[in-house]
Amino acid sequence: MDLTFSEEDDRFREEAREWLADNLSGDFAELKGLGGSGREHEAFAERLEWNRHLAESGWTCLGWPTEHGGRGLSLSQQMIFHEEYARADAPARVNHLGEELLGPTLIAWGTxxxxARFLPPITAVKELWCQGYSEPGAGSDLAAVRTRARLAGDTWIIDGQKVWTSLAHHSDWCFVVARTDPTTTRHAGLSYLLVPMDQPGVTVRPIVQLTGTSEFNEVFFDGAVTDTTMIVGAPGEGWPVAMGTLGFERGVSTVGQQVGFARELETVRNRARENGTIDDPIIADRLAQAQVGLEVLRVHALRTLSAYESGSMGPEASVAKLLWARWHRDLGELAMDVLGGSALTTGPSYELDDLQTLFLFSRADTIYGGSDEIQRNIISERVLGMPREPRP
Incomplete structure (x- = not known):
């Protein structure tokens, strides 16, 4: 794994850094630090405008092939952009699911x-997407989905429920995993459908989280429809497509995530200096351990991306998810111990500060995106060769 950058990469870093410095000004300067996990409600319309400004300036879909509207940049240059974007404290983008998940999936498996229909609006941030995977009773165990779709002429008719659907209330389309062959179970008979959200058969209900915000939703499909051409891959063969999407989910943006984590750790450390808890040897030791853990996260993220670039992505992604989810959850707990009793109080309207939001939202880190239990099963079965977990 080569951790050095070429002269061309260094020039690109300077280009990205200068552009961000020049453009995160005026009204856009007020968006710095806004958005992200647990805070997607912050200035959503303004961040959408910023995301479209990125698109107009050629800073979206950097790794997509040029023939599909991207810039065809190398993996190292994509990593550099995500690092510099995070270091500039630029606002969280609203087009992640389209740009980082659905777009690459269509490039790999779409017609x-x-x-031609979907990639240009994703590149220009004109259509937003959500992910219709998890269901009640089929969260990490995606193969247990019960949402069904049946053919009626030239239309798929969809019935079922999805849950924990991020940003569904802002989305124009949803990529949905549904069972299209009722005679099958588990991985067989599932299809990957592209479903418009603005129709009578789709109901979106926001879920109020511990943070008091609602970026997650439950989505009901009651006779929702989509055209027969809106299936990615063959009918009943959507499992490899769905797994491919999850592989894209753990791509280059994870490097920028590490920069955000470093900023959060520094906030916790500064608060410990301010209130004197840093003089507690246990707190000081936990802060040091968090710093070491952060360095481990970065090196493993680079290793995972190296495997991704070589086409040999395997258990590294599961290990990475375990590492960062547990690290981030532990940082939230450390933040509460640094705050002490003040961590238990809020404003009269349940106003949370950054560290309280960090703690509450990070409780979900070990669940969403594939729970810790599922990641351990993958590692134990596919890496260590242990027996498969018994199924009922």
Missing amino acids: DEQR
């Missing part, structure tokens, strides 16, 4: 017609 020419699907690419």
Whole structure:
């Protein structure tokens, strides 16, 4: 794993850094630090405008091939942009699911017609997407989905429920895993459908979280429809497509995530200096351990991306998810211990500060995106060769 950058990479870093410095000004300067996990409600319309400004300036879909509207940049340059974006404290983008998940999935598995229809609006941030995977009773165990779709002429008719659907209340489309062959179970008979959200058969209900915000939603499909051409891959063969999407989920943006984590750790450390808890040897030791853990996260993220670039992505992604989710959850707990009794109080309207939000939202880190239990099963079965977990 080569951790050095070329002269061309260094020039690109300077280009990205200068552009961000020049453009995060005026009204956009007020968006710095806004958005992100647990805070997607912050200035959403303004961040959408910023995301479209990025698109107009050629700073979206950096790794997509040029023939599909991207810039075809190397993996190292994509990593550099995500690092510099995070270091500039630029606002969280609203187009992550389209740009980082659905777009690459269509490039890999979609038809020419699907690419022509959907990739340009994703690149320009004109259509937003959400992910219809998890269901009640089928969260980490995605193969247990009960949402069904049946053919009626030239239309798929969809019935079922999805849950924990991020940003569904802002989305124009949803990529949905549904069972299209009722005679099958588990991985067989599932299909990957592209479903418009603005129709009578789709109901979105925001879920109020511990943070008091609602970026997650439950989505009900009651006779929702989509055209027969809106299936990615063959009918009943959507499992490899769905797994491919999850592989893209753990791509280059994780490097920028590490920069955000470093900023949060520094906030906790500064608060410990301010209130004197840093003089507690146990707190000081936990802060040091958090710093060491952060360095481990970065090195493993780079290792995972190296495997991704070589086409040999395997258990590294599961290990990475375990590492960062537990590290981030532990940082939230450390933040509460640094705050002490003040961590238990809020404003009269349940106003939370950054560290309280960090603690509450990070409780979900070990669950969403594949729970710790599922990641351990993958590692134990596919890496260590242990027996498969018994199923009922």
